[in-house]
């Protein structure tokens with residue numbers, strides 16, 4: 001066997017073992033085999049990626065994982081009976097979920113895996129189902145028109161002729177779904193950010209466009225001396241207030257309604273911009289960073305938490321695909337550490353650094369300090 005044949009065999013094995021694995025970069029995997037005919041299996045995995053997603057979304061919609069939580073597991077027959085389903089689809093769904101790592105089968109019964117038990121059971125602290133639901137009910141339809149968004153450079157999940165941005169939607173169901181999704185995404189991301197970036201010497205956090213308050217709740221749990229303000233549009237600040245009260249942190253986290261394009265509250269020594277700058281174009285982002293610089297005291301810092309595209313603009317896949325998600329949802333895109341660093345410097349920040357971590361909604365933070 002030549003080295004190319006060995007590489008091709010390895011690529012084929014990988015693709016067969018992990019057709020729905022989290023590494024989307026199948027081109028890099030088949031690169032080794034390019035002087036011979038590469039395997040077409042990675043294309044099957046890409047073309048049917050929605051099969052995996054829809055299996056997850058349907059199982060979540062049927063409450064499969066919450067029903068199985070902490071219990072004795074189920075057979076296909078029991079599951080069919082409990083939900084009034086035919087046996088055939090019930091068995092197919094359980095088999096599909098097992099194949100995707102969402103269920104495991106022991107002694108003839110299907111149980112949650114550690115992944116589904118931790119993140120797909122309603123009421124668990126790091127419940128991720130809100131994002132699954134938003135991906136299914138909102139993003140999926142928007143991505144169906146991705147080619148249209150590419151041709152027009154306009155979002156597809158809302159109509160710019162009717163709304164001024166994705167965030168002034170009036171549909172209360174959509175609003176509830178969107179902020180449940182953001183909370184799902186952000187809670188675990190906040191935990192990872194708090195572990196990777198030392199916030200121990202800061203006392204007052206301003207979470208600019210803080211959404212549901214997930215970062216503030218998680219970071220105040222991690223840092224006992226920290227107090228925080230969630231600053232967001234007035235109707236969103238009200239959603240955050242409910243989450244903060246549920247977490248029992250109303251004495252340390254306050255909410256403030258306002259428009260970050262007009263003014264920022266003072267009296268905070270660290271600013272957080274989580275998944276804010278990727279929503280907007282470069283000019284608005286640079287203006288917002290200048291406003292942040294003006295509002296911070298000397299010794300303060302701004303933390304930009306995002307799925308960062310690498311400086312070469314070749315990946316990583318999650319960041320590159322989140323960037324396309326910003327095409328169907330916003331006027332922004334996912335930017336690179338080099339781009340953020342240049343804008344921070346222009347705004348007056350110094351000692352700029354990028355800290356990397358691994359979380360659903362961010363792979364790193366770019367930090368700028370005010371001397």
Ligand SMILES: C[S@@+](CC[C@H](N)C(=O)[O-])C[C@H]1O[C@@H](n2cnc3c(N)ncnc32)[C@H](O)[C@@H]1O
Pocket residue numbers: 167182183186208209210211212214231232233236258259260261273274275276279
């Ligand atoms: C993608 S969400 C991010 C939420 C939160 N930072 C997180 O990571 O979970 C963007 C947030 O920006 C807020 N936002 C949008 N435009 C705003 C504005 N002009 N002033 C204040 N907040 C705004 C939205 O309401 C939304 O909560």
